[in-house]
Amino acid sequence: MDIKRNYEYLLSDLSSLKGVGVKTTNLLKKKKINTIFDLLWKLPKFYTDRSLSSKIKDLKINEVQTITIIPQKYLFPRIRNLPNRVVCKDETGEIDCVFFNSYEGYVKKILPIGKEVTISGKIQFFRNKYQLTNPKYISEDSSIIKQKHNSYSLTDGVSEKVYNKIILQIIEKLPEIEEWHSKEILQKFGNERWNDSIKKLHEPENIGKFNENFYQRLAFDEIFSTFLVNSEIRKKIKKTKKTKKKFDTKQQNEIISKLNFSLTNDQNKTLNEINKDLCSDNKMFRLLQGDVGSGKTIVSLLSAFNTINSGFQVAVMAPTEILTRQHFLLAKKIFPKNIKIELLSGKSTYKDKKSILDKLLNKKIDIIFGTHALFQKKVEFRKLGLIIIDEQHKFGVSQRKRLSDKAGRDCDVLLMTATPIPRTLTMTIYGDMDLSIIREKPNVRKPIKTYSKLESKIEDVINFVKKEIHIGNQIFWVCPLIEESKKIDHTSAVKKSEYLKKLFPHQVYLLHGKTTVEEKEKILNKFLRNDFKILVSTTIIEVGIDFPNANVIIIENANKFGLSQLHQLRGRVGRGNKESTCILMFKSNLSNNAKKRINILKESNDGFKISEEDMKLRGFGDILGFKQSGIKNFKLADPIRNHNLFILAEKEIKRIENEKEDIRKFKPLIKLYDRADIVNDLA
Numbered sequence: 220m221d222i223k224r225n226y227e228y229l230l231s232d233l234s235s236l237k238g239v240g241v242k243t244t245n246l247l248k249k250k251k252i253n254t255i256f257d258l259l260w261k262l263p264k265f266y267t268d269r270s271l272s273s274k275i276k277d278l279k280i281n282e283v284q285t286i287t288i289i290p291q292k293y294l295f296p297r298i299r300n301l302p303n304r305v306v307c308k309d310e311t312g313e314i315d316c317v318f319f320n321s322y323e324g325y326v327k328k329i330l331p332i333g334k335e336v337t338i339s340g341k342i343q344f345f346r347n348k349y350q351l352t353n354p355k356y357i358s359e360d361s362s363i364i365k366q367k368h369n370s371y372s373l374t375d376g377v378s379e380k381v382y383n384k385i386i387l388q389i390i391e392k393l394p395e396i397e398e399w400h401s402k403e404i405l406q407k408f409g410n411e412r413w414n415d416s417i418k419k420l421h422e423p424e425n426i427g428k429f430n431e432n433f434y435q436r437l438a439f440d441e442i443f444s445t446f447l448v449n450s451e452i453r454k455k456i457k458k459t460k461k462t463k464k465k466f467d468t469k470q471q472n473e474i475i476s477k478l479n480f481s482l483t484n485d486q487n488k489t490l491n492e493i494n495k496d497l498c499s500d501n502k503m504f505r506l507l508q509g510d511v512g513s514g515k516t517i518v519s520l521l522s523a524f525n526t527i528n529s530g531f532q533v534a535v536m537a538p539t540e541i542l543t544r545q546h547f548l549l550a551k552k553i554f555p556k557n558i559k560i561e562l563l564s565g566k567s568t569y570k571d572k573k574s575i576l577d578k579l580l581n582k583k584i585d586i587i588f589g590t591h592a593l594f595q596k597k598v599e600f601r602k603l604g605l606i607i608i609d610e611q612h613k614f615g616v617s618q619r620k621r622l623s624d625k626a627g628r629d630c631d632v633l634l635m636t637a638t639p640i641p642r643t644l645t646m647t648i649y650g651d652m653d654l655s656i657i658r659e660k661p662n663v664r665k666p667i668k669t670y671s672k673l674e675s676k677i678e679d680v681i682n683f684v685k686k687e688i689h690i691g692n693q694i695f696w697v698c699p700l701i702e703e704s705k706k707i708d709h710t711s712a713v714k715k716s717e718y719l720k721k722l723f724p725h726q727v728y729l730l731h732g733k734t735t736v737e738e739k740e741k742i743l744n745k746f747l748r749n750d751f752k753i754l755v756s757t758t759i760i761e762v763g764i765d766f767p768n769a770n771v772i773i774i775e776n777a778n779k780f781g782l783s784q785l786h787q788l789r790g791r792v793g794r795g796n797k798e799s800t801c802i803l804m805f806k807s808n809l810s811n812n813a814k815k816r817i818n819i820l821k822e823s824n825d826g827f828k829i830s831e832e833d834m835k836l837r838g839f840g841d842i843l844g845f846k847q848s849g850i851k852n853f854k855l856a857d858p859i860r861n862h863n864l865f866i867l868a869e870k871e872i873k874r875i876e877n878e879k880e881d882i883r884k885f886k887p888l889i890k891l892y893d894r895a896d897i898v899n900d901l902a
C-alpha cells in the first residue's frame with residue numbers, strides 16, 4: 220500500500236511517529252489529540268494575532284489579542300477551585316492573567332516576576348479590570364515574534380521542542396490526497412491543493428494570513444464537510460417512504476376559530492409547511508424555529524391534531540414535567556372531547572403507568588405528553604405518526620438522527636427551538652433538517668422595557684418590586700454563576716434570597732443547582748399558582764414555561780451573560796398582555812463595549828438580530844453555550860470572518876443535491892474531518 224497516497228495514514232494514532240512515546244501520547248490524548256490529523260491543527264503558537272499586538276489601554280474586550288507585559292505579583296488563593304492570578308502590566312495599564320487548574324510552579328515558570336513576556340488570548344473585563352484566562356502563547360522574549368522558526372503552543376508537559384519535532388515530521392510525510400472539490404470550487408482558491416495548503420498553514424511567515432487561498436481553502440473544507448454530512452442525513456431521512464397522512468383541514472380551522480387570538484402570518488405559513496410534509500409520502504424531519512413567545516406550541520398542536528385525524532398517534536416530549544403539563548393542559552383545552560389525551564408523568568403510580576403503556580399499545584390513547592421518559596424502550600405505540608420535541612436545542616446532530624431512526628418508518632419528526640441563530644450557523648447546526656421559521660411575534664405583545672442599574676442602587680429596584688407586587692405581579696430574580704467556584708455562587712444566591720425574604724416575608728423561594736428535580740417542580744408549580752411573589756434562582760429557569768403572571772425579571776451581574784442569553788432570560792416575561800420589565804444589574808459602571816451591547820438589547824426584541832450581534836461580539840462558540848453542547852467547533856473557519864465561505868458552501872451543497880452528484884469522492888474529506896459515527900451510518 221502506498222502510504223503517501225493514503226489519507227487513512229492521517230487517521231492512524233501517534234505511536235508510529237518518531238520521538239513520541241507512551242507518555243507524550245497520553246498527554247496529547249488529554250488534549251483530545253488522538254490521530255495524526257488532529258496534530259495538523261496544532262498551529263504555530265503565535266499564529267492567531269501577531270498583527271493585533273496591542274497595548275493594555277487599547278485592548279478590545281472579547282477578542283483574542285497579543286500583548287507584551289511584565290508580571291508584577293502572584294495571587295495564589297488558598298481556597299480550592301479558585302484560580303491562580305498574576306497581576307501584570309505594561310506602560311499603559313494593568314491586566315490579570317488567570318490560570319485554572321494549573322500548579323503554582325507552572326504559573327511561576329511561564330510568568331516570572333519582572334521579566335517581559337508576550338502572551339495572547341481572549342481579553343475579558345472583570346471587576347473593573349482586564350483579564351486574560353489561561354494565556355495561550357507565552358514567550359519570554361517578545362522579539363521571538365519576529366523570529367522565523369515554528370514554535371507551537373505549550374501544553375502542560377509537552378515541550379515546544381517535542382511539538383516542533385513531531386509536527387514537522389508529519390508535514391514532511393503528508394500524503395498526496397486526491398482532490399475532492401470540483402474544478403470550479405478549486406479555482407476559487409487559486410487551485411491550492413489540500414496538502415500544499417496544510418504545508419503553508421504551518422509556515423511561520425504565513426501566520427495570520429486568513430485571506431490567502433491556502434487558508435480559505437482549508438476553512439472551506441471544514442465548513443463544506445459539515446454541510447455535506449448534514450445534507451446526507453437530511454436526504455437519507457427524506458428518502459424514507461411513509462404512508463401519507465390524510466386529513467381535512469376543516470376541523471383544524473374549527474379549532475383555530477375558537478382560539479382567543481388569530482394566528483400570525485408566520486404561524487399560518489409554518490403550519491402549512493408542516494401539513495404539507497405530513498401529507499407527503501416522504502418522511503418529515505423538520506425544525507420549527509422561532510423566538511421565545513412566538514407561538515410555536517399552537518402550531519405544533521394543530522399538526523398533532525391533523526396527524527390524529529388521519530388515524531395516527533402522536534408523542535410530545537418536552538424537557539421538564541411542568542412544560543409537559545402545560546402542553547397537555549392546552550391540548551385538553553383546545554382539542555375536541557373525542558380525542559384521547561394522556562400525560563406520562565414521573566409521578567404517575569406504577570399502576571397508572573402500566574395502564575398508560577397498555578393503552579398506547581392498544582391505540583386507546585391518541586396523543587401522549589411526557590419528558591424523555593417517553594423514549595424508553597418499554598414505551599411502545601400501535602401506530603405512531605408524529606413525534607414532537609420541544610426546546611431541545613442541545614440535541615446534537617447524531618442524537619437527532621438516532622431519534623428519527625428510532626421513530627419508525629411512518630413517523631414524522633418535528634423539533635422546536637426558541638434559539639434564533641445567525642444565518643451562517645443554520646446550515647452548520649441544523650442543516651440535517653428542513654426548516655420552518657416564525658419571525659413575527661403576536662402583535663398583542665407589548666415590548667419588554669429594559670433598564671440597566673448599578674447594584675449600589677438596589678433600593679430603587681426593591682421599591683419597584685414592591686410596587687409591582689402590590690398590584691399583583693410576580694418577579695423572577697436571577698443570580699447567575701459569577702465566581703469560578705460553585706460554592707461561592709451558592710452562598711451569594713442564598714444570601715440574596717435571605718435578604719429578600721426579610722423584605723418580603725413568605726414571598727420568596729430559591730432555586731439553585733442543588734435543588735432536586737421534584738423540589739424544583741414543586742416550587743415552579745407554586746409560583747405558577749401565584750402562591751408566592753419572588754422566585755430567586757442561580758441556574759437559568761427552563762425555557763418554554765408560560766408564567767403569565769410574572770412580568771418582571773431582574774438579572775444580577777448581567778455582564779456575565781451574552782446577549783442571546785439575556786434575550787432568552789428576558790423572554791421569560793412579557794408573554795401575557797401586561798406591561799413587563801427587565802432590569803439588568805451591574806456591579807460597576809459599564810465599559811463602552813458593554814454599553815453598546817446593552818443598547819442592542821434595549822433597542823431590539825428580535826432574537827435573530829440579537830444573535831447576529833452577539834456573534835459579532837463574542838464569537839460563535841459562545842452563543843447560548845453551543846460550545847458546551849458538543850456542537851462541533853471549527854478549527855479555522857470563523858462564521859464572521861468567513862461569512863462568504865459559508866454561503867459558498869451552502870450553494871455548492873445545493874448544486875450537488877440538485878445534480879444528484881455522487882458523493883463518494885468526498886469520502887476522505889468526511890472521514891478526515893471527524894463525525895465518523897455519522898459517516899458509518901451513511902455508508
Ligand code: ADP
Pocket residue numbers: 480481482483486509510511512513514515516517637661662663763765794
Ligand atoms: P413559544 O414559541 O416560545 O413556545 P408559546 O407557544 O408558548 O411560545 O406561546 C406564548 C404565548 O403566546 C402563549 O400564551 C400563547 O397562547 C400565546 N400566543 C400564541 N400565538 C398567539 C397569537 N397568534 N396571538 C396572540 N397570542 C398568541
Ligand code: MG
Pocket residue numbers: 515516609637763764
Ligand atoms: Mg415553547
